[in-house]
Amino acid sequence: MNEVKRMKYLSVDLEACNMFVKGSVFSVGMVLADENFNIIFKRNYWINPLCRFAMKFRKPIDFKVKKGDLDDKPTFAEIRDELASYLEDKDTIVMAHSANNDMFMFNEACKRAHVKPFEFRFICTQMIYSAVYDVENGIGLDKVSVQLGRTTEFQHHQADDDSEMALYLLKHCLEKTGLTYKEMIKRYGITPGRMLNGSFTPMRCAELGKLRQRRKQQAFALQRKWQKEVKVDGVVTMHLDPRFFDLIKARSKTVELRLSDAKRDAVKVGDAIYFIKNSHTPQLLKAKVTSIERFDSFESAYDSLDHASIGFRDVGIMEYMEKMFELYPEEKEQGREVVAFHLDVCEE
Structure with a gap:
């Protein structure tokens, strides 16, 4: 008798260390959960980026790791197949927050390591949040942690923590709407993004598109009103x-x-x-x-x-x-x- 395969959720987050080197991924966070959001595993794949750390932000990011800590870690090429075993599982829904950034980095990391690119579909929790909450600009994971009351166990820019918070955000959106995942996909007109042949197609959300069009019309009307005032x-x-x-x-x-x-x-x-x-x-x-x-x-x-x-x-x-x-x-x-x-x- 064939075993019935159940849906799983896989939340991912990537961190790169060199703004001048595309694909300089040094950390891949993964959180795998069952269909009821019970966490199966939470892990951080530390990777030797084979380049120096060079990040220039106005507000420095504390990654809790230095280049020397990664010298004995596997390279991206060495862990590519293990990552693919989770990402490319047909019964798994892959997600990321502000997913386009992570998908771009995945592809660039594969190109840089000269390995086969990944092939899978994915959703973006930031876009889903925007559609559910009827807001145009989404929300950062640091603010998600506050909204969900999970600040004590969360460290922003730690890839495994970011992955876990994105997973909790999807769960929260489903609970807020009272929908199942499949019902939400239909209700909000979501077409998952796709990774294929070293490039990707972003996720689309019809409801979010309608929201943005409404906001444009409202903003135009408001500008005309204020111009008179x-x-x-x-x-x-x-x-x-x-x-x-x-x-x-x-x-x-x-x-x-x-x-x-x-x-x-x-x-x-x-x-x-x-x-x-x-x-x-x-x-x-x-x-x-x-x-x-x-x-x-x-x-x-x-x-x-x-x-x-x-x-x-x-x-x-x-x-x-x-x-x-x-x-x-x-x-x-x-x-x-x-x-x-x-x-x-x-x-x-």
Whole structure:
């Protein structure tokens, strides 16, 4: 009598160590679970990347490992077949968070190691989250750990932990919708991505496509509405560099610093400020002032405020001051207060 094969879930995550060497994978995390999300194994394949570590991030990533720790580990070519035995199992659903990045790295690692590329289908938990929660920009695994209440046992950028968190996220999305995996695939119009012949086709999600189209239409209507509002006398407008505009739009930057003048001194808590993006395609953004602080200099504002809230996460005082004096020549700061407008982005 033939044994009935049951579906399994395999969550994967890759970490690379050299931004100049494609396919410099040094860690592959894998978590295999049964159809009920009971974990069968959780492991991290440490790999000798055969190159140095060279990563330049504004915010350094602590991988908990150094190049010397990997010298006696197998190469990617040596573990390729073992990885394939799990990835290419026909009864296994492969997933990754922001899957396109991992699939790209898998292919580049195979090319670099001169081994046969993998062939399997996969889903992206970030796209599934976006569709289920009706949000456009997805969510990072560090925030997933907070949302799911799993921060104590989670270390971001540890490949096995990232894999496990992506698995939990899929489980959470199924529980939130009350659907089985097959029902969710049908309900959200999901077509799994595919790895084939050294390239890949990304996962598609019809429901997410509809969401993005709705958001485009809403954003266009909102722009037209705000364009009419800014023509009214007395409306406060401020021009912004594209980077700072995008940070406010994403709600990462919640404080705007300006030198005081008659117009800015007249702004009160509860008033609206219309920000204009300095670009070839100007955009408008409306924000409400929730509170106002005053400082005697840009330096004292930097010392007192959260650096991320003013748009300078992980930036030192020198770089911050250079940018401020690029916007406002140093002589203009003399004898004038720095006004910090705390903001809440409007959605209508």
